[in-house]
Structures are given as structure tokens and as C-alpha cells.
Amino acid sequence: EAGVTQFPSHSVIEKGQTVTLRCDPISGHDNLYWYRRVMGKEIKFLLHFVKESKQDESGMPNNRFLAERTGGTYSTLKVQPAELEDSGVYFCASSQDRWGALYEQYFGPGTRLTVT
Amino acid sequence: LAKTTQPVSMDSYEGQEVNITCSHNNIATNDYITWYQQFPSQGPRFIIQGYKTKVTNEVASLFIPADRKSSTLSLPRVSLSDTAVYYCLVGGGGSYIPTFGRGTSLIVHP
Numbered sequence: 713e714a715g716v717t718q719f720p721s722h723s724v725i726e727k728g729q730t731v732t733l734r735c736d737p738i739s740g741h742d743n744l745y746w747y748r749r750v751m752g753k754e755i756k757f758l759l760h761f762v763k764e765s766k767q768d769e770s771g772m773p774n775n776r777f778l779a780e781r782t783g784g785t786y787s788t789l790k791v792q793p794a795e796l797e798d799s800g801v802y803f804c805a806s807s808q809d810r811w812g813a814l815y816e817q818y819f820g821p822g823t824r825l826t827v828t
Numbered sequence: 829l830a831k832t833t834q835p836v837s838m839d840s841y842e843g844q845e846v847n848i849t850c851s852h853n854n855i856a857t858n859d860y861i862t863w864y865q866q867f868p869s870q871g872p873r874f875i876i877q878g879y880k881t882k883v884t885n886e887v888a889s890l891f892i893p894a895d896r897k898s899s900t901l902s903l904p905r906v907s908l909s910d911t912a913v914y915y916c917l918v919g920g921g922g923s924y925i926p927t928f929g930r931g932t933s934l935i936v937h938p
Contacts, residue, residue: 716871745926747926747928754928754929754930755872755915755928756928757925757926757927760925768925770925771925803871803872804871805871805872816862816874816877817872817874817926818874819870819871819872819873820871821869821870821871822869822870822871
């Protein structure tokens with residue numbers, strides 16, 4: 713069974729540019745989560761999809777971040793325009809069950825975003 | 829959300845048993861306790877989850893006392909490959925938002 717995949721693995725962009733991160737969850741997993749870790753900080757929740765619907769986006773830092781999950785399969789996280797403080801590692805995770813948090817979340821390897 | 833407290837770091841040697849304790853004094857009735865492991869440049873990986881008493885799987889055991897205000901992750905006979913950061917998470921179902929703390933950095937020495 714293929715795991716959660718994320719693309720790209722690393723992205724370097726200049727301040728003000730746009731970057732789109734992609735996450736492919738494990739097939740059949742309705743729950744999809746985005747997290748990020750900025751340098752020296754803890755892993756922080758960004759948002760949670762159940763299929764194509766945003767269940768909880770309370771962790772999204774501001775309106776420069778837009779997440780979508782069209783069709784309830786893969787998800788994208790767009791940062792526009794990127795700022796220096798957006799640098800960090802962005803993780804995606806998926807889980808199978810409706811009450812996903814009670815069950816194990818499968819994490820991808822992360823996308824390391826560097827904004828210069 | 830229940831706050832968790834765990835050691836910042838621990839050292840051990842190959843073959844030893846390692847116990848990492850996590851405090852969660854304000855755990856709620858419907859909260860579960862979940863542990864994740866993270867290697868450098870990888871995403872966290874689920875290890876074990878429990879609600880009360882003891883849970884054991886092929887990689888670890890989780891001990892939860894009756895008051896559930898703490899939990900202990902036990903790794904039997906660690907190897908060098910167990911060097912990683914271990915996170916204790918506490919939460920329930922439905923609107924649960926996983927909260928990762930700083931974790932415990934475990935270093936296993938030869």
C-alpha cells in the first residue's frame with residue numbers, strides 16, 4: 713500500500729512569490745490534515761478535510777494560505793504571496809476513519825519550504 | 829485541549845528498556861493518549877494509542893494509571909534505530925485537533 717506522498721520535497725522561492733504544495737493521501741482515506749513546523753517550533757495543525765469539505769481550518773495562519781481538496785482525493789496548499797515567516801516543513805497526513813483523530817494518522821515526508 | 833509535559837531528552841544504550849513518561853493532568857473523560865515517533869526528515873509515525881490500563885503492540889507498550897493523569901511509553905530492548913523524537917498527544921474524537929508538543933528526543937548509544 714502506497715503511503716502519503718507530498719510534492720515537492722523541497723521548494724525555495726523568493727518573498728512575494730506563490731508556491732503550491734501537493735499531498736496525495738492513502739487511497740480511501742477520507743480524512744486529510746495539513747500541519748507545519750517552522751524552525752525551532754512545534755508541529756502545528758493547519759486544517760482538516762473530510763473528503764472535499766473543510767472540517768476545521770482554525771489553524772490556518774492567515775488568508776495568504778488556501779487549501780483545496782477537489783474531488784476528495786489529493787489536496788493542495790497554496791501560499792500567495794509567500795513571506796519569510798512561512799519557511800518551514802509542511803506535513804500532510806491522512807486517516808481512514810470518520811473520527812480520524814482517534815485512529816492513527818499516516819504522515820507524509822513533508823515539504824520543506826524556504827522563502828528567501 | 830489537554831496540555832502534555834514530557835522530558836526534553838533521554839539517553840539510553842542498545843538493549844536497554846526505555847520508559848518515557850508524559851504528564852497530562854487535565855485530561856478529559858473522552859481523551860485518548862497517542863504516541864508518535866519521528867525520525868529526522870520524516871513525518872511522525874504512529875506508535876501506540878490507549879485509553880486506560882495497558883496496551884501492547886509489536887513495538888511498544890503503553891501504561892496508563894487509573895487516574896489517567898500520566899502515561900508511560902515503554903520501548904523494550906532499544907536499538908540504535910530507535911533514536912528519534914517521541915511525541916505524546918492527548919485528545920478525543922470528533923473535533924480533536926492533534927497537538928504536538930516539543931517531544932522527547934531519545935538518543936540510543938552503542
